Amino acid sequence: MKYFTLKINTLAWGLSFAFLSAMLSCGNKETINNAVTMETMSKKDVTLSVIHSRKSVRNFITGKTVPRETLDTIVRAGMAAASAVNLQPWQFIVIDDRTVMDSLAAGLPYAKMLAHASAAIVVCGDSTVKAGELAFWEFDCSLASGNILLAVEAMGLGAVWTAVHPDTVRISTVRTMLHLPDNIIPLNVIPIGYPAGNDKPKDKYKPDKIHWNSY
Amino acid sequence: MKYFTLKINTLAWGLSFAFLSAMLSCGNKETINNAVTMETMSKKDVTLSVIHSRKSVRNFITGKTVPRETLDTIVRAGMAAASAVNLQPWQFIVIDDRTVMDSLAAGLPYAKMLAHASAAIVVCGDSTVKAGELAFWEFDCSLASGNILLAVEAMGLGAVWTAVHPDTVRISTVRTMLHLPDNIIPLNVIPIGYPAGNDKPKDKYKPDKIHWNSY
Numbered sequence: 001m002k003y004f005t006l007k008i009n010t011l012a013w014g015l016s017f018a019f020l021s022a023m024l025s026c027g028n029k030e031t032i033n034n035a036v037t038m039e040t041m042s043k044k045d046v047t048l049s050v051i052h053s054r055k056s057v058r059n060f061i062t063g064k065t066v067p068r069e070t071l072d073t074i075v076r077a078g079m080a081a082a083s084a085v086n087l088q089p090w091q092f093i094v095i096d097d098r099t100v101m102d103s104l105a106a107g108l109p110y111a112k113m114l115a116h117a118s119a120a121i122v123v124c125g126d127s128t129v130k131a132g133e134l135a136f137w138e139f140d141c142s143l144a145s146g147n148i149l150l151a152v153e154a155m156g157l158g159a160v161w162t163a164v165h166p167d168t169v170r171i172s173t174v175r176t177m178l179h180l181p182d183n184i185i186p187l188n189v190i191p192i193g194y195p196a197g198n199d200k201p202k203d204k205y206k207p208d209k210i211h212w213n214s215y
Numbered sequence: 216m217k218y219f220t221l222k223i224n225t226l227a228w229g230l231s232f233a234f235l236s237a238m239l240s241c242g243n244k245e246t247i248n249n250a251v252t253m254e255t256m257s258k259k260d261v262t263l264s265v266i267h268s269r270k271s272v273r274n275f276i277t278g279k280t281v282p283r284e285t286l287d288t289i290v291r292a293g294m295a296a297a298s299a300v301n302l303q304p305w306q307f308i309v310i311d312d313r314t315v316m317d318s319l320a321a322g323l324p325y326a327k328m329l330a331h332a333s334a335a336i337v338v339c340g341d342s343t344v345k346a347g348e349l350a351f352w353e354f355d356c357s358l359a360s361g362n363i364l365l366a367v368e369a370m371g372l373g374a375v376w377t378a379v380h381p382d383t384v385r386i387s388t389v390r391t392m393l394h395l396p397d398n399i400i401p402l403n404v405i406p407i408g409y410p411a412g413n414d415k416p417k418d419k420y421k422p423d424k425i426h427w428n429s430y
Contacts, residue, residue, distance in 0.1 A: 044366075051295050
């Protein structure tokens with residue numbers, strides 16, 4: 001009995017030692033780096049990894065729905081983009097109706113993957129919104145589209161920018177199908193869905209495109 | 216002595232219990248969600264937080280250098296942007312020479328903050344690069360600029376898109392100072408530096424800009 005008590009108490013001490021080691025090892029990282037440094041490092045690493053893993057996804061798993069809440073989160077990311085003179089000249093048509101998806105797929109030769117995507121966002125610019133003489137909607141809407149592409153990637157979904165503007169035929173097709181007024185120009189159609197897995201990111205880093213202090 | 220042994224053994228058992236509880240609580244999250252789900256959630260949360268905390272930083276802490284390695288990482292993020300027909304019609308002038316920074320600050324009325332920024336990136340497009348009849352450099356270069364703005368934010372730095380194109384006077388000023396050939400159009404000048412802290416992100420979410428399935 002005494003031997004048993006000794007053994008079981010040794011076990012208890014062993015577990016206590018393990019507990020103290022685990023606590024020390026758990027707190028270790030936060031002791032070495034302060035919280036702000038860790039957060040900044042992690043933000044940088046995660047953001048760069050999302051930027052570099054983003055790819056044009058053209059192959060989707062069919063039949064899976066993307067919830068409206070998710071689509072709203074994605075568009076919300078788009079609206080957070082920089083905008084010249086804060087004019088926010090963008091409008092977003094979000095499509096999750098199968099009939100509209102299929103009509104657009106049929107009408108747009110470069111957006112056939114709409115037939116397999118779960119949803120689509122059409123980023124449009126209001127051409128009447130100007131800062132003085134100059135219109136910046138093409139840049140603002142491109143930035144909003146860029147945020148959309150990155151949010152989609154970060155959420156484990158896939159998307160691809162299919163061009164509409166400045167192709168006048170495609171603009172006319174999209175305008176008719178989505179009932180766009182004349183001042184609302186569709187910049188692109190961005191099909192969104194669950195990636196089938198066969199689209200990969202490209203390494204486009206070319207040091208000769210960087211010029212220090214002069215071209 | 217026996218009392219002391221009893222007490223110290225009770226302590227050991229208490230610690231053991233704490234150890235087992237800690238282990239169970241530590242492993243809990245990974246048991247509920249698998250590793251992939253956790254990674255995706257974290258990627259999503261971090262990316263959305265960077266997208267929504269990005270702001271136009273116009274006020275910088277003066278005199279602090281941004282290392283060339285950091286600037287290279289930022290431009291590399293720019294080059295990872297989507298590009299129509301993968302044409303990558305972009306060129307990047309990265310400025311960290313105080314004389315060039317000050318000349319640009321003097322020549323560009325809307326980019327006076329260059330005098331206090333640590334560096335700048337001028338994103339340029341090659342207007343001769345086309346997909347058939349259509350030029351997409353404005354959109355591709357906007358997307359590259361968007362990646363740059365987000366990478367900067369994620370790295371704890373600050374930046375702001377100051378417009379050059381389509382203002383012909385500003386284009387001419389930048390062309391002369393940076394020795395750009397005629398086909399290379401400066402889209403913007405993006406001053407980069409350490410934020411002074413007084414620039415805040417704007418909430419631009421407007422649900423009435425979202426249209427479901429039709430305008």
